[in-house]
Amino acid sequence: MIKNYDAVVIGAGNGGLVAAARLAKEGKKTLLIERHNLPGGFATSFVRGRFEFEASLHELCGIGSITGKSPLLKIFQEVGAADKIEWVALDEAYRLLTLEDDKCDYLMPLGKDAFINKLEEYDPGSKAVVTKIFDLIESIEKTLDFVSNIEDFKPSMIKEIFSEHTDFLKVANYSVDEVLKAFGTSQKTRDILNGYWCYLGQPTDELNVIHYFTMLHSYIIDGAVIPRGRSHQISTALLEAFTENGGDAWFNTSVKKIIVKNGAATGVMLDDGTQINAKAVVCNASPYNAFTKLMDEKDVPEKLKKEVNAKTLSAKGFAVFLGLNRSADEIGLNNHTYFIYPTNDNRKCYELSKRLETNDVQATVCLNRAFDDCSPEGTSILYMTSIFAGDEWSKVSVKDYHKTKIAFAEKMIDNFEKATGVKIRDYIEEIEISTPMTYARYTDAPAGTIYGYEASKEDGIVKRIVFDLIDKGMPGLYFAGGYTTRHMGYSPSYTTGDMAAKNAILAMEKEAK
Amino acid sequence: MSKKKFSVNGTFKDSVNTVKFLTERKQFIDSAPAVLPTRTDDFGVNKVAKSLHPKEQKLVISRIEEHADIAKSYYFNSEAPLAYFKAGQYLTFKLEIGNSVVTRSYSIASSPASALNGEYQITVKRIADGFVSDYILDSWKVGDEVTAYAPEGNMTYNPLRDAKSIVAIAGGSGITPFLSLARAIEQGDEDCTLTLLYGCRTSGEILFKTELDSLSEKNEKINVIYVLSHSDEEGYEKGFVGADIIKKYAPDGNYSIFICGPGGMYKFLEAELPKLDKERKYIRFEVFSSGKKTEDPKEYSITVINRGEETVIKASSSETVLCAFERAGIVVPARCHTGECGFCRSKLVSGKVYIPEGEDKRRIADMQFNFIHPCCCYPESDLVIRIN
Numbered sequence: 077m078i079k080n081y082d083a084v085v086i087g088a089g090n091g092g093l094v095a096a097a098r099l100a101k102e103g104k105k106t107l108l109i110e111r112h113n114l115p116g117g118f119a120t121s122f123v124r125g126r127f128e129f130e131a132s133l134h135e136l137c138g139i140g141s142i143t144g145k146s147p148l149l150k151i152f153q154e155v156g157a158a159d160k161i162e163w164v165a166l167d168e169a170y171r172l173l174t175l176e177d178d179k180c181d182y183l184m185p186l187g188k189d190a191f192i193n194k195l196e197e198y199d200p201g202s203k204a205v206v207t208k209i210f211d212l213i214e215s216i217e218k219t220l221d222f223v224s225n226i227e228d229f230k231p232s233m234i235k236e237i238f239s240e241h242t243d244f245l246k247v248a249n250y251s252v253d254e255v256l257k258a259f260g261t262s263q264k265t266r267d268i269l270n271g272y273w274c275y276l277g278q279p280t281d282e283l284n285v286i287h288y289f290t291m292l293h294s295y296i297i298d299g300a301v302i303p304r305g306r307s308h309q310i311s312t313a314l315l316e317a318f319t320e321n322g323g324d325a326w327f328n329t330s331v332k333k334i335i336v337k338n339g340a341a342t343g344v345m346l347d348d349g350t351q352i353n354a355k356a357v358v359c360n361a362s363p364y365n366a367f368t369k370l371m372d373e374k375d376v377p378e379k380l381k382k383e384v385n386a387k388t389l390s391a392k393g394f395a396v397f398l399g400l401n402r403s404a405d406e407i408g409l410n411n412h413t414y415f416i417y418p419t420n421d422n423r424k425c426y427e428l429s430k431r432l433e434t435n436d437v438q439a440t441v442c443l444n445r446a447f448d449d450c451s452p453e454g455t456s457i458l459y460m461t462s463i464f465a466g467d468e469w470s471k472v473s474v475k476d477y478h479k480t481k482i483a484f485a486e487k488m489i490d491n492f493e494k495a496t497g498v499k500i501r502d503y504i505e506e507i508e509i510s511t512p513m514t515y516a517r518y519t520d521a522p523a524g525t526i527y528g529y530e531a532s533k534e535d536g537i538v539k540r541i542v543f544d545l546i547d548k549g550m551p552g553l554y555f556a557g558g559y560t561t562r563h564m565g566y567s568p569s570y571t572t573g574d575m576a577a578k579n580a581i582l583a584m585e586k587e588a589k
Numbered sequence: 590m591s592k593k594k595f596s597v598n599g600t601f602k603d604s605v606n607t608v609k610f611l612t613e614r615k616q617f618i619d620s621a622p623a624v625l626p627t628r629t630d631d632f633g634v635n636k637v638a639k640s641l642h643p644k645e646q647k648l649v650i651s652r653i654e655e656h657a658d659i660a661k662s663y664y665f666n667s668e669a670p671l672a673y674f675k676a677g678q679y680l681t682f683k684l685e686i687g688n689s690v691v692t693r694s695y696s697i698a699s700s701p702a703s704a705l706n707g708e709y710q711i712t713v714k715r716i717a718d719g720f721v722s723d724y725i726l727d728s729w730k731v732g733d734e735v736t737a738y739a740p741e742g743n744m745t746y747n748p749l750r751d752a753k754s755i756v757a758i759a760g761g762s763g764i765t766p767f768l769s770l771a772r773a774i775e776q777g778d779e780d781c782t783l784t785l786l787y788g789c790r791t792s793g794e795i796l797f798k799t800e801l802d803s804l805s806e807k808n809e810k811i812n813v814i815y816v817l818s819h820s821d822e823e824g825y826e827k828g829f830v831g832a833d834i835i836k837k838y839a840p841d842g843n844y845s846i847f848i849c850g851p852g853g854m855y856k857f858l859e860a861e862l863p864k865l866d867k868e869r870k871y872i873r874f875e876v877f878s879s880g881k882k883t884e885d886p887k888e889y890s891i892t893v894i895n896r897g898e899e900t901v902i903k904a905s906s907s908e909t910v911l912c913a914f915e916r917a918g919i920v921v922p923a924r925c926h927t928g929e930c931g932f933c934r935s936k937l938v939s940g941k942v943y944i945p946e947g948e949d950k951r952r953i954a955d956m957q958f959n960f961i962h963p964c965c966c967y968p969e970s971d972l973v974i975r976i977n
Contacts, residue, residue: 113922113931113932113933113934114931114934121952121953121954122931122952123929123931123950123951123952124743128952128953160957160958208595212595243595245603245604245607246595246596246597246600246603246604246607247597247603248607248610249606249607249609249610249613250597250603250606254597255597258595258596258597258598259595304953305952305953305954305957306952306953306954308952308953308954308955309953309954309957311954312954312955312957312958312960313954313958316958324897326896326897326977327977328921328922328976328977329896329977362629363626364626364627364628364629365629367625367626368625368626368627368628368629369628369629369630373625376625378623379618381622381623381624381625381626382618382619382621382622382623383618383621384621384626385621385622385623385624385626386617386618386620386621392634401868401869401870467632467633467634469633469634469637470632470633470634470637471633472637473637474637474640474641474673474705475673475705477637477641477673478675482747482748482749485749486748486749489749501749503870504749504750504870505750505868505869505870506750506870507747507749507750512634513634513637513638513641514638516632516634516635516638516639517638517639517641517642520629520635522627522629522632522635523632523633523634523635524634524635524638534613534614534617535617538610539610539613539614542610542611542614543614543618
């Protein structure tokens with residue numbers, strides 16, 4: 077059987093869902109294919125006993141609960157998904173705790189002024205310089221807005237960048253540490269400002285400053301939110317919007333092959349032999365899967381092969397989901413986001429996170445501090461996430477798997493209790509543990525990676541974006557999601573999904589002319 | 590930006606540094622080999638993931654063991670390694686019976702270690718009106734190949750959640766997950782104690798008695814007590830497993846209760862367990878379906894949408910939507926049949942369904958957008974359902 081579409085989207089992860097929703101909204105006949113029985117990829121939830129657990133979202137930035145400046149919300153509105161999602165705004169950024177050496181406990185609020193003032197309390201005299209840093213953060217954001225809105229790159233735009241976006245250009249190739257040190261910040265100020273590093277999985281001595289500052293902007297200045305129905309609500313809302321706009325979504329369906337003709341993607345072949353012809357193929361599968369499973373070697377352009385090989389896979393995920401049989405108040409879970417690190421030296425944390433024995437990094441969320449009725453009265457939900465640099469889990473055998481995951485989960489619970497002084501162990505009514513194997517199982521992530529490629533010095537966000545403007549790799553093939561220009565994460569994946577759709581639409585329009 | 594010019598290493602050096610990234614990037618990509626990267630399936634983590642959760646397992650019946658006339662144990666092996674599991678989990682089999690395609694789940698009776706040695710065991714009991722169990726008991730023979738999915742299920746021991754002592758209450762063929770647990774304890778793969786209260790009608794209906802007695806005898810972590818409801822025999826407890834029997838045999842200190850058995854047993858325990866005054870976290874059970882609604886069944890039609898193609902099938906208000914699918918040979922990836930696992934999740938485009946109280950395990954957003962788990966929904970009108 078042969079079917080014809082304007083566009084086919086492989087995978088209903090965050091990038092694929094937004095791409096599909098945008099294409100359908102713009103009147104393109106679109107088919108979305110997902111091999112699982114539900115949408116979302118990482119963005120999902122699961123029920124255990126009387127609890128519904130969020131699978132991966134800690135908080136969503138880019139919705140702009142504080143400033144109302146919401147590039148992401150705009151996307152959701154435009155594709156018709158926004159009014160299907162109920163957002164809860166957060167007021168807390170994070171509580172930062174360390175286990176040893178430089179033992180600390182900082183509680184930081186969201187909101188630019190609140191954040192700067194709180195930092196001044198912890199590190200008196202920091203206000204002037206931190207204010208300047210936030211000025212730079214806002215200046216950089218303006219440049220990123222400009223770059224993001226480039227639909228059709230022309231060399232003349234380089235001139236505009238050079239004349240109008242000098243702040244951006246000055247720091248574009250520096251690390252976070254290089255820039256923060258140039259401002260003359262104290263170690264303490266840097267420790268606090270760098271709290272979010274684990275959300276990108278890269279130490280700040282090589283993490284690109286534009287990357288980190290844009291994240292600070294979308295969390296601290298714009299504000300962060302939680303969808304009441306977990307990320308599954310976003311995923312399902314996007315799917316509903318897509319089908320309402322005439323899109324076809326096929327679940328429990330696998331793509332066998334991306335069809336390539338004369339160096340351009342022209343459709344896909346499904347597991348049952350159905351051929352889908354399309355002007356655009358949006359791929360939400362990782363390049364690893366696309367190139368090694370969905371394409372013939374001869375069809376993969378040399379440049380794309382080199383790109384994958386040059387890059388390094390980023391952090392591998394581990395999470396413990398706890399349904400507790402006491403309320404957050406009773407237990408003393410007073411905060412929403414806890415960053416617990418062995419030390420504030422994030423390079424050291426990163427190196428330690430390569431091994432099971434030494435990894436003590438965790439980002440933990442008590443969902444009841446976003447909205448208390450997320451679990452039945454008298455209960456609470458806590459989920460702890462850790463990241464592993466390197467590929468330690470590949471050494472874990474099938475036989476040792478269950479014991480290894482229980483042991484690491486136990487260490488995370490112990491570390492949480494040690495850092496916060498809050499006892500949770502006796503109140504665990506439901507527990508689920510996900511490992512790199514779990515992420516590999518559900519998303520086909522290579523090595524259980526949850527952050528795509530490392531945001532290394534060589535492969536930082538600016539380099540990715542600029543080179544993507546110059547060369548998109550293969551006509552007809554558009555990658556969306558965590559392995560693309562904006563790095564992994566919810567907001568970036570939605571954004572790149574939208575960009576993939578827009579690029580596809582633009583190419584279709586050019587072709588039509 | 591403030592009026593005072595900011596620079597990192599001086600204006601000139603900053604500009605040079607920025608320009609540098611173009612060449613840095615080019616070198617970075619150019620120096621990499623133009624070959625295909627590692628296949629996703631070849632990463633160590635992905636290999637283990639695949640081994641733990643294969644999409645399907647082709648199992649060959651290697652041996653059948655008869656348990657009087659009550660039940661049969663089926664032993665399977667496979668050319669491929671069998672998926673490892675936790676004691677307490679089940680296998681879901683996919684069967685084609687006539688024009689129907691059905692799935693049914695059976696707890697694994699063998700130990701996790703035996704899966705690593707290439708063998709699974711399940712036990713199927715003959716029950717009244719057992720469409721699938723009758724089919725299995727009457728037609729499966731040694732050498733047959735059957736299809737099963739990867740092991741699933743949450744009634745497993747977790748030391749971070751459960752008490753170190755487990756009091757397991759088994760009824761009839763509900764013994765199998767606990768036989769697996771007892772074997773796992775004996776083999777050193779689970780570190781808990783097990784007090785097994787095994788309820789049967791008569792001593793003749795006790796499954797695996799020789800092995801259970803032997804485990805109870807030689808392993809101090811395992812204690813097996815038989816409770817007979819329909820006969821008074823020496824050496825056995827009489828009656829149903831309730832609060833008194835649990836109290837009599839429960840170990841000192843804290844313990845968790847695990848339950849697996851027929852519906853009647855759950856109903857009895859529902860009234861008994863509150864007497865123990867235990868926190869909910871210490872009581873876990875393999876969920877069960879409350880079954881058919883008994884009122885006058887009504888006939889309805891279901892329009893099933895699959896990849897854009899529509900099929901109209903018949904349904905009855907006394908059977909689940911999944912059951913209607915199965916009868917019509919419509920394949921959905923169902924597993925648990927109790928509303929819990931969510932594999933059969935489908936979109937209810939229009940129509941009304943009844944979900945028995947306590948069986949609605951859907952996600953919040955699925956309720957919002959009218960997605961259902963067909964395995965625990967009964968039609969109350971004509972329906973339109975999108976399965977794919």
